[in-house]
Amino acid sequence: MTRITVDKVAVEARAASFTTRSIKQSAKLQGLGMVVAMTDLTTLEGKDSAEKVRALCRKAICPDPALKSVPSVAAICVYPRWVAEAKAQLVGSGVSVASVATAFPSGQVDLKTKLRDVEDAVKAGADEIDMVIHRGAFLSGDYTVVSDEIRATKIACGAAHLKVILETGELETYDNVVVASELAIEAGADFIKTSTGKISPAATMPVTLVMLEVIRRHFLSTGQMIGMKPAGGIQTAKQALHYLVMVKETLGDAWLDPKWFRFGASSLLNDVLLQLHRQETGTYTATYDVTES
Amino acid sequence: MSVDRLPVLKTYKLFLGGAFPRTESGRSWPIEGRKGEVFAHLCLGSRKDLRNAVVAARKAQDGWSRRDAYNRGQVLYRMAEMLEGKTAEFASAMAETVPGGVRRARKEVEAAVDRLVAYAGWADKFSQVLGCNNPVAGPFYNFTVAEAMGVVGVVAPKEEALLGLVSLLAPVLVAGNTAIVIGSETDPLATALFGEVCATSDVPPGVVNLITGKREELLEVMATHRDIDGLAAAQCSKGERILLESGIAENLKRVTIEKVKGKDWYDVEQMHSPYRIQPFVEMKTIWHPSGS
Numbered sequence: 001m002t003r004i005t006v007d008k009v010a011v012e013a014r015a016a017s018f019t020t021r022s023i024k025q026s027a028k029l030q031g032l033g034m035v036v037a038m039t040d041l042t043t044l045e046g047k048d049s050a051e052k053v054r055a056l057c058r059k060a061i062c063p064d065p066a067l068k069s070v071p072s073v074a075a076i077c078v079y080p081r082w083v084a085e086a087k088a089q090l091v092g093s094g095v096s097v098a099s100v101a102t103a104f105p106s107g108q109v110d111l112k113t114k115l116r117d118v119e120d121a122v123k124a125g126a127d128e129i130d131m132v133i134h135r136g137a138f139l140s141g142d143y144t145v146v147s148d149e150i151r152a153t154k155i156a157c158g159a160a161h162l163k164v165i166l167e168t169g170e171l172e173t174y175d176n177v178v179v180a181s182e183l184a185i186e187a188g189a190d191f192i193k194t195s196t197g198k199i200s201p202a203a204t205m206p207v208t209l210v211m212l213e214v215i216r217r218h219f220l221s222t223g224q225m226i227g228m229k230p231a232g233g234i235q236t237a238k239q240a241l242h243y244l245v246m247v248k249e250t251l252g253d254a255w256l257d258p259k260w261f262r263f264g265a266s267s268l269l270n271d272v273l274l275q276l277h278r279q280e281t282g283t284y285t286a287t288y289d290v291t292e293s
Numbered sequence: 294m295s296v297d298r299l300p301v302l303k304t305y306k307l308f309l310g311g312a313f314p315r316t317e318s319g320r321s322w323p324i325e326g327r328k329g330e331v332f333a334h335l336c337l338g339s340r341k342d343l344r345n346a347v348v349a350a351r352k353a354q355d356g357w358s359r360r361d362a363y364n365r366g367q368v369l370y371r372m373a374e375m376l377e378g379k380t381a382e383f384a385s386a387m388a389e390t391v392p393g394g395v396r397r398a399r400k401e402v403e404a405a406v407d408r409l410v411a412y413a414g415w416a417d418k419f420s421q422v423l424g425c426n427n428p429v430a431g432p433f434y435n436f437t438v439a440e441a442m443g444v445v446g447v448v449a450p451k452e453e454a455l456l457g458l459v460s461l462l463a464p465v466l467v468a469g470n471t472a473i474v475i476g477s478e479t480d481p482l483a484t485a486l487f488g489e490v491c492a493t494s495d496v497p498p499g500v501v502n503l504i505t506g507k508r509e510e511l512l513e514v515m516a517t518h519r520d521i522d523g524l525a526a527a528q529c530s531k532g533e534r535i536l537l538e539s540g541i542a543e544n545l546k547r548v549t550i551e552k553v554k555g556k557d558w559y560d561v562e563q564m565h566s567p568y569r570i571q572p573f574v575e576m577k578t579i580w581h582p583s584g585s
């Protein structure tokens with residue numbers, strides 16, 4: 001593995017440059033529809049209940065009955081115990097069920113328990129598994145431990161897609177983000193994901209750019225595509241469009257597809273819907289124009 | 294060797310969310326003095342400024358309406374104090390663009406100060422006037438109280454730009470609403486200056502938002518914006534009235550267009566009335582078991 005040193009200043013300046021594009025009218029409309037189709041609508045709270053999950057599933061299938069042209073979201077993302085409930089609600093809808101597993105968000109249990117967590121979620125019907133890496137081991141330099149855990153999890157996933165959460169907010173440096181991304185890809189990740197959403201900072205544009213660059217280099221050397229999922233902290237339609245610009249200008253159009261790029265978010269969807277209402281009706285909206293969950 | 298000092302001129306900006314930003318549109322607007330010379334350049338506010346103002350006003354509304362009525366009165370009184378201290382500055386600036394000279398302008402500023410004081414006084418008293426106890430058949434105590442309406446759009450009159458603005462704004466604020474004001478377009482200078490009064494009076498950020506701009510660009514956006522709960526306007530043409538009323542009917546909001554002009558703005562009897570607060574409150578009736 002060639003060690004790469006990330007130029008912090010340049011990455012941050014380049015990430016900021018993606019926020020200055022003017023995206024209006026039909027391009028904006030198209031972008032907003034794309035954001036919806038790429039959303040992993042997420043609820044990961046202690047207060048999640050069966051009805052909360054059912055409501056989320058209904059919203060996932062049909063984000064807004066008043067806006068006929070809006071697509072379903074890509075997936076809903078829940079804790080393993082709600083996978084069966086979500087799966088039952090989403091059957092035949094085309095919306096996938098993603099489940100966080102491996103003792104999300106800290107991952108501070110032994111591997112046996114983590115794998116059991118994954119197997120349970122897969123057995124309950126999860127199409128995608130979002131695992132967390134062992135940040136403690138990573139920061140101690142025990143890369144093999146991290147790598148072996150990802151490999152074992154990949155096997156436990158079976159046919160389910162594996163997204164590997166690096167929790168970049170705990171990795172301290174961009175260089176570490178590069179190493180962790182490469183480790184995850186090498187160990188079998190289908191997607192690499194920035195954050196759990198439980199730690200601040202969560203997804204930022206620079207850190208996502210660093211990860212996109214790793215994906216790009218991997219693609220150029222092997223021809224294999226890896227997916228990317230920024231999660232946490234993306235709350236507005238405007239921010240989401242900035243991310244799409246960054247993906248397009250870093251990886252190209254091929255990645256502008258829910259198969260290869262996802263947003264992990266809970267409040268983003270409502271802001272996008274409000275923007276779409278505005279585009280449709282020509283009047284500015286109020287928060288009560290969309291449902292809560 | 295003495296050098297003539299260069300005067301430092303004031304940059305007039307908008308007042309949004311407690312800050313003084315330039316207009317998002319980047320446009321400016323030359324204001325002519327009475328002799329036709331360009332006296333100042335103001336921001337020509339756009340609909341996006343208005344949208345940003347609504348976001349700020351909505352954010353501030355809950356906190357402002359939860360303040361004690363007495364405290365809202367204190368803040369309004371503080372605005373009066375600050376305006377009083379700036380009487381000379383307001384009067385000379387207004388006299389640059391409005392006929393009637395400094396003496397007339399001074400009279401307008403003083404009336405605006407008095408208006409703020411009058412409504413500051415109503416802060417913890419209007420609820421007693423507008424609310425009531427209701428006799429009901431049964432062991433209940435039944436009463437009706439006035440609560441804030443929410444975010445209110447204010448369209449200041451073209452003439453008496455300062456006094457008209459303050460007269461429309463004060464009853465809106467005192468009831469716990471937050472406001473987005475479109476200032477007079479014939480004499481926008483007073484609106485641009487009034488932000489300095491708000492910024493130094495403990496008015497929480499977002500409670501008062503002031504936009505200088507053109508009615509023809511902003512009125513429709515204000516009327517149709519679904520996150521504005523009501524409108525207060527004055528001195529509107531028939532076309533403007535229709536625009537406001539039909540726009541606001543779309544989302545079932547309330548619009549109050551005051552038919553006041555000229556000397557009427559100085560009529561204390563009429564203008565200091567607590568009933569001018571009534572259009573900007575929602576009445577809540579509560580049934581309470583009386584227990585005796």
